Structure formats: C-alpha cells, structure tokens
Amino acid sequence: MLLLLFPIVICILVAVGTASLDVQQKEYQNVGGIFNTILCFVFLTMNGGGVVLIEIYKRIRYAKSQKTNSADDLENILKNEDLFNLFREYSEKEFSLENIEFYSVMLKLKVQKVVSEKELDEIDDTFIKNYSKYEVNLPSSCKREFYKLKEQAQEKTHQVEYSALWQVFGNDLVLNMMDTFRRLQETSNYSQWESVSKYQKHIHP
Amino acid sequence: MGNIVVSPHDKEGQHHMMATPTSNNPNGGSAATAKNKSEITVLLLGAGESGKSTLFKQVQFFHGVGITHDQERIELIEIVRLNVLENAKNLVAATQHLNIPIEQPENRETAKLIINSLNTNDLEDPSWSKRLYSLWKDAGIQKAYENREKFQLYDSTEYLFENLDRICSDKYVPTVVDVIRTRTKTIGITDMKFDVGDGKQLRLVDVGGQRNERRKWIHFFNTVDAVVFLTSLSEFDLNLYEDNGYWRVKESLRVFNEVVNNALFYKVPFVLLFNKRDLFEKKIATKSFSKYFSGFNEAEEKNPVACIEYMTKLFLNEITEHPLDTVSVKTLSAIDHDNSKQVFEEVKQFIMTQQHRE
Numbered sequence: 001m002l003l004l005l006f007p008i009v010i011c012i013l014v015a016v017g018t019a020s021l022d023v024q025q026k027e028y029q030n031v032g033g034i035f036n037t038i039l040c041f042v043f044l045t046m047n048g049g050g051v052v053l054i055e056i057y058k059r060i061r062y063a064k065s066q067k068t069n070s071a072d073d074l075e076n077i078l079k080n081e082d083l084f085n086l087f088r089e090y091s092e093k094e095f096s097l098e099n100i101e102f103y104s105v106m107l108k109l110k111v112q113k114v115v116s117e118k119e120l121d122e123i124d125d126t127f128i129k130n131y132s133k134y135e136v137n138l139p140s141s142c143k144r145e146f147y148k149l150k151e152q153a154q155e156k157t158h159q160v161e162y163s164a165l166w167q168v169f170g171n172d173l174v175l176n177m178m179d180t181f182r183r184l185q186e187t188s189n190y191s192q193w194e195s196v197s198k199y200q201k202h203i204h205p
Numbered sequence: 206m207g208n209i210v211v212s213p214h215d216k217e218g219q220h221h222m223m224a225t226p227t228s229n230n231p232n233g234g235s236a237a238t239a240k241n242k243s244e245i246t247v248l249l250l251g252a253g254e255s256g257k258s259t260l261f262k263q264v265q266f267f268h269g270v271g272i273t274h275d276q277e278r279i280e281l282i283e284i285v286r287l288n289v290l291e292n293a294k295n296l297v298a299a300t301q302h303l304n305i306p307i308e309q310p311e312n313r314e315t316a317k318l319i320i321n322s323l324n325t326n327d328l329e330d331p332s333w334s335k336r337l338y339s340l341w342k343d344a345g346i347q348k349a350y351e352n353r354e355k356f357q358l359y360d361s362t363e364y365l366f367e368n369l370d371r372i373c374s375d376k377y378v379p380t381v382v383d384v385i386r387t388r389t390k391t392i393g394i395t396d397m398k399f400d401v402g403d404g405k406q407l408r409l410v411d412v413g414g415q416r417n418e419r420r421k422w423i424h425f426f427n428t429v430d431a432v433v434f435l436t437s438l439s440e441f442d443l444n445l446y447e448d449n450g451y452w453r454v455k456e457s458l459r460v461f462n463e464v465v466n467n468a469l470f471y472k473v474p475f476v477l478l479f480n481k482r483d484l485f486e487k488k489i490a491t492k493s494f495s496k497y498f499s500g501f502n503e504a505e506e507k508n509p510v511a512c513i514e515y516m517t518k519l520f521l522n523e524i525t526e527h528p529l530d531t532v533s534v535k536t537l538s539a540i541d542h543d544n545s546k547q548v549f550e551e552v553k554q555f556i557m558t559q560q561h562r563e
Contacts, residue, residue, distance in 0.1 A: 095421040
C-alpha cells in the first residue's frame with residue numbers, strides 16, 4: 001500500500017508544482033516548480049520515504065533474478081530435459097554425479113509406484129553401501145531407515161511403496177543436489193539455458 | 206592481502222570448478238616446480254563438519270565475493286530455515302529417544318507439527334518465531350540439548366534459535382554471520398582463486414568431508430602444492446554423521462594419518478588447523494575432556510591450552526613420513542571473521558615461505 005502511495009504523492013506534488021502556474025509565469029517559475037518537487041522529495045525521504053525507496057529498489061533488483069530455492073522448485077525445474085542434462089554434466093565436473101544417478105533411478109521407480117526387493121538390493125549395492133560405485137552422502141539415520149524398509153520387504157510383501165522409499169531418501173537427496181545446483185545457477189551455461197528457455201516460452205506460449 | 210581476480214564466475218561466466226581432465230587435468234602433474242608455478246593449489250581437507258567450508262566462505266567474504274552480495278545470501282534463506290527445522294526435528298526426536306518429556310502442552314503441540322508437517326515456507330510467518338522459541342526454551346528440550354553428544358545436532362543450534370525473530374519473517378535476508386553459522390554439507394569439489402602477489406594466484410579447493418566424499422579427493426593429490434587439514438577440537442564427545450557408532454576423533458586421526466603420510470605430499474607444506482576453539486572452550490567448561498582420553502591428566506581438563514597441547518601431540522604422533530619442519534599447527538575459530546582472516550593470512554605466509562625455500 002505504502003509502495004503505491006509514494007509515487008502517487010510524488011505525481012500530485014509535481015502536478016501541483018507546475019499546473020497551477022499561468023503561461024507567462026511558467027517560463028520563469030519552471031525552475032521553482034522543479035525545486036519545489038525536489039524539496040518535497042527530500043521531505044518525504046526524511047519522513048520514511050527512504051525506506052520505501054530502498055524497498056522499491058530491492059524489488060526491482062531482485063524481481064528479475066528469482067532463483068530456485070526449494071526442493072519442489074528443483075523437482076519441477078528438472079523436468080526440463082535440457083536442464084537436466086546440463087545439471088548432469090555440471091555434476092560430473094564437480095564430482096557429485098552420484099546424486100543425479102540416484103535421482104534418475106528414483107524418477108523411474110516413481111512411475112511404477114512400488115519397488116521390488118530386487119530393486120532395493122540394487123539401490124543398496126549401487127548407492128548406499130560403503131564403497132559402492134555411486135555411494136551417496138547420506139546421514140546414518142537415513143541408511144538405518146532404509147535397512148528397516150528392506151527388512152520389512154524381506155519379511156512381508158517383498159516390495160515397498162515408492163512413497164516410503166522417497167520418504168527415506170528424498171529430502172537428503174534433494175538437499176545434496178541443491179548444493180550443486182546453486183553453483184550451476186551461477187554459470188554462463190545456466191544463464192544461456194535460461195535465456196533460450198524464456199525465448200521459447202515467448203514464441204510458443 | 207592479494208586482490209581477488211577470479212570470482213566464482215570466470216571470464217566466460219563458467220563457475221570456476223574442478224575441470225574435467227580434458228580442460229584442466231587434475232591428474233596432469235605439472236612438470237614445473239611449485240616455486241615456478243604461477244598457480245599454487247591449496248587443498249582444504251578434513252573429516253565431515255571440521256569447518257572447511259566455513260573457512261572457505263570466510264575467505265570468499267574477505268575477498269569480496271560470494272556471500273558478500275545480498276543476492277547470494279537471499280538464495281540461502283531456504284538453507285538457513287532448513288537448518289532451523291533440522292535442529293528442531295533432531296531435538297524433538299532426541300526427547301523421544303532419551304525419554305525426556307517436553308514439559309509444556311503447547312510446546313508438545315508445536316513438536317508434533319514440526320515432525321509431521323512444518324516446512325520452510327511456514328517459517329515466513331512470524332508466529333512461528335514465538336512458537337519455536339517457546340519450544341527451544343522448554344525444560345525438556347533444554348535437557349535434550351545438554352545431552353547433544355548423544356545425537357546429531359548442528360553447532361549453530363543455539364545461534365539460530367536465538368535469532369528466530371529475524372529468520373521467521375517474510376522480509377528475512379540472511380546476514381553474513383547467518384550464512385557463516387549455517388551448516389551446509391559440501392557435495393563434490395569447488396574452488397576459488399585469488400592473487401597472492403609476485404604474479405601468483407592461490408587456488409583454494411574446498412571438498413566434502415564425509416567418507417564417500419573423500420574418495421573424490423584423490424583426483425587432486427597430484428597437482429597439490431599445499432594441504433590445510435582441519436579438525437574440530439569440539440568433536441571429542443561426538444560420533445560421525447555418516448556412522449553414528451564411530452567416534453569422530455578416531456576418524457579424524459585416521460584421515461589425517463592417511464593424508465599426511467601420503468607419498469604425494471612428502472614435499473608439500475602441511476598445515477594442521479584445530480578448528481572450533483570457541484566451542485571447545487565452552488564445552489570443556491561443562492564436559493569432561495579426560496573421560497575421552499585415558500592418557501590425559503584429569504586435573505588439567507578445564508585448561509584449554511593443556512587440552513589443545515594434548516590433541517596436538519596426538520595428531521603429530523600420526524606423522525611417520527612427512528618432514529616435521531614443513532608442518533605448521535594452528536588453532537582457529539572459523540566462525541570468527543577476524544580470527545579466520547588472521548589465521549588464513551598466517552597460513553598463506555607459511556605456504557609462500559615454504560614455496561620459496563623449495
């Protein structure tokens with residue numbers, strides 16, 4: 001509300017400062033009108049207008065550069081195949097490919113909704129066990145939960161719900177990926193992708 | 206202090222990361238001696254949560270890159286709030302695990318919400334500041350906090366809870382201190398470069414410290430010119446994040462032994478930094494140090510200098526191959542900006558002097 005009020009007050013002051021003058025006076029008093037406006041501007045700034053100005057500046061400055069900040073955002077953004085590939089390539093260079101590999105497997109499992117005992121074993125051998133090929137950086141509590149889930153599968157239905165598996169790994173996996181993704185966002189490659197993506201949306205809305 | 210010349214974006218805007226073997230071969234092994242090289246590569250090594258990335262962030266900060274800029278810090282709002290939630294969840298879980306009841310009924314309600322549904326977006330609502338602070342001050346939660354060596358909790362817990370009124374606001378922008386105090390697990394390997402005079406650049410490489418991350422370190426062992434190994438003084442009563450049954454000091458000693466005695470580092474200046482001195486001094490005021498080290502004189506356990514001397518001997522005893530005159534030992538509080546700046550300057554001077562000697 002305050003943001004809206006500020007430019008309105010400025011406009012009124014400028015209008016009053018100039019419109020009230022007749023034609024003959026205008027030539028001489030234009031300078032006075034501008035001076036009046038500057039004076040009012042300074043007065044407003046001293047009375048809290050400065051805060052509004054800073055706020056306007058921040059909004060303009062940061063409005064254009066909203067970046068990915070949450071796990072949901074990351075998941076949505078990675079639905080774009082080009083970006084996913086870019087991220088994959090970048091992760092490889094930063095030696096953190098294991099997270100993308102695991103995430104890719106999780107995406108495949110999401111479609112089938114249940115995960116078999118055999119698939120759980122494969123996940124264990126590839127991503128969880130110490131010194132496995134793509135061992136993912138996970139807290140011990142996470143690994144403990146996974147092994148509980150595996151035990152349940154062995155004892156009962158020989159499969160688990162995908163959602164239960166995501167519950168165990170999802171948060172930590174996305175957090176790991178976000179650490180790398182944030183740095184990717186600083187690169188020229190990411191900016192290029194962003195520009196192309198915006199242009200494509202513009203021509204094919 | 207040299208001027209930063211390469212920010213996290215190089216000339217092409219590419220994040221300056223560890224390059225692929227084709228573009229910047231980490232295993233290439235330059236034929237030039239370290240003395241003649243225009244780039245000095247310094248590896249920050251150490252087990253998880255030893256403070257490598259905190260020091261890295263401080264170096265970025267005093268070179269005017271990274272978190273110096275508002276925009277960089279705005280992107281970390283989610284991470285700061287995640288730290289708050291993780292800490293709150295861990296504390297609530299600990300009360301259950303340690304059988305400590307949360308005393309106030311309204312705090313028990315808050316605890317339920319934290320475990321079941323609270324997310325970082327909710328923390329934009331200032332009412333959560335009061336609710337979380339009330340939970341933090343609950344006698345049950347405080348008792349769990351006193352026993353924090355029995356579960357995983359970030360060092361910054363107290364700081365974050367004491368700053369909830371700022372963090373739980375829709376206008377929140379993390380301060381530099383917030384970012385420095387926030388725990389972010391490093392995944393993979395990143396670096397930064399800056400001028401150190403004489404036409405040379407120092408390339409500081411930050412790595413993840415957990416067990417799976419250490420497998421990646423070897424990619425840089427061939428090209429390294431100096432190693433800065435960090436270990437946390439305050440971890441003497443803690444177990445590992447990735448293996449909750451394993452004592453952190455034992456792990457840190459093991460990793461130090463492997464690194465310092467690695468043949469590739471025989472001629473490389475080596476700095477051992479005992480980090481988190483501030484936390485350590487607070488901790489030994491209330492916790493027993495000698496309980497964890499049978500060889501330590503119990504009468505001295507409230508004397509930080511004696512404790513640190515003991516730890517120093519423990520680590521230096523691990524050195525069997527590396528020449529001792531190229532090893533420097535220092536203490537550090539990486540969350541303290543001035544101390545980090547001073548210690549890093551000393552480390553840099555030590556490395557440069559060793560380079561000239563060579």
